[in-house]
Amino acid sequence: MGQTVNWGILSTAKIGREKVIPAMQKGAVSRVLGIASRDQASAQKTADALGIPRAYGSYEALLADPEIHAIYNPLPNHLHVPWSIRALDAGKHVLCEKPIALDTKEAETLLAARDRTGLIVAEAFMVRYAPWWQRVRALVQEGRLGRVSAIQTAFSYFLDDPQNIRNMPEIGGGGLMDIGCYAIATARYIWGSEPQRAAALIERDPTMGTDRLTSALVQFPEGHLTFTCSTQLVPHQRVTVIGTKARVEVLIPFNPPTDVPVQILLDDGRALGGAQALVEEFGPADQYTLQGDAVSRAILGDGKLEFPLEDAIANMRVIEAIFRAGDKGTWEAP
Incomplete structure (x- = not known):
């Protein structure tokens, strides 16, 4: 090879x-x-x-x-x-x-x-290979934010074409599978733990049957993940990680342009609205390049794959728990 x-x-x-x-x-x-x-x-x-x-x-x-x-x-x-x-x-x-x-x-x-x-x-x-996400996780692990007990995520786009595969529920379409999975994966990444239970509200498209609006409350040992994802809202994405001492906000957390710097805000709350927030900037980087090389190096035997298939299955268990919670109106454990 x-x-x-x-x-x-x-x-x-x-x-x-x-x-x-x-x-x-x-x-x-x-x-x-x-x-x-x-x-x-x-x-x-x-x-x-x-x-x-x-x-x-x-x-x-x-x-x-x-x-x-x-x-x-x-x-x-x-x-x-x-x-x-x-x-x-x-x-x-x-x-x-x-x-x-x-x-x-x-x-x-x-x-x-x-x-x-x-x-x-x-x-x-790919987000787990991005330097801005690695920085967010480091800030949490180092205690810079204090005790982090809340993560809030929003991710949406507008797509109502019934011929698009993302709008076909029988082949895995819908908001939770397509973009809500990022909210779950990044919370698990930041906290390094698995959630205990979830509650959810799910609105399905009356014609296509896909979940077009899903909001979930997911309880982790460390705190709460709350997120909303939608396939029929204005394009938007934002993540805020909130601790007792400070919060960090990732401005374009999931698919930022590769030719401009990415910013995160570190805010200790001294001025409401983030007027005193510190801005950390990361030079242009392509997280897909970083992901590809990380997997290639694992294949070559140069280091271990940090996120093996078991991690993907753990994420899928949470997705399933949220679907059950939304359908039943009850708390569900992964």
């Missing part, structure tokens, strides 16, 4: 074309060698546009290439586990888009395949 991991991309999905592939191509130990589509012309068109050396007219052809070491799976949610298992059985490591599966039971079949093959499977929560 040498000192570089050759990646193959399963499908010409938009997130891959526009975000992940260009980022991974900048990596120090990641090389995008090939891309597959169910149509050779589509694969070739994307390969030509992005400067990818190999194009395959089927996913099977990519998996059969012995020079592909690992695959990135950005397929629709219902295809995450089936094709990730096929990749493992073909001897390829896997970086799979979030959420890792449609439910915990399905995710556990992927875990069994990982254990059977001994290969690496990682869920693509």
Whole structure:
């Protein structure tokens, strides 16, 4: 394998074309060698546009290439586990888009395949590789905020196209699976613990059936995560981590532009409205590049994967608890 991991991309999905592939191509130990589509012309068109050396007219052809070491799976949610298992059985490591599966039971079949093959499977929560998120976690761990007992998250966009996969509940569409999962993952990341129970309100689109507005209260040993996510509100995202001494606010927490600095605000509350807040700025960085290289290094044996597949399954348990809580109107434990 040498000192570089050759990646193959399963499908010409938009997130891959526009975000992940260009980022991974900048990596120090990641090389995008090939891309597959169910149509050779589509694969070739994307390969030509992005400067990818190999194009395959089927996913099977990519998996059969012995020079592909690992695959990135950005397929629709219902295809995450089936094709990730096929990749493992073909001897390829896997970086799979979030959420890792449609439910915990399905995710556990992927875990069994990982254990059977001994290969690496990682869920693509790129935010945990971003320097601003690592700084937020460090501030909490160092006690700079005092005792942190509240995290508030908002994440929304507007998308009402019934033909979009994010609006198809039968294949894992809806707000909680698509973006609410970030609120859960980042709270677990900051506190380093698992939640105890959750309550939720869920509003579903009357035509499409997806959860278009979900608000949850999630109890952790350390405190409360409250979040709202929506697929039918104005685009917005913000995270505030609140302690007894100070709070930190992440201004564009999940997908900031890669060509401008990212800011977080550290505010001790001396002036309401944050007028005295300290601004910490992080130079432009692409969290997808950082993610790709982190997984590549784990594949190369240079360090351990910090967030193994078990972490993805733990996140899925919380998602399921929130769905149950919203449907039943009761507190639910993961």
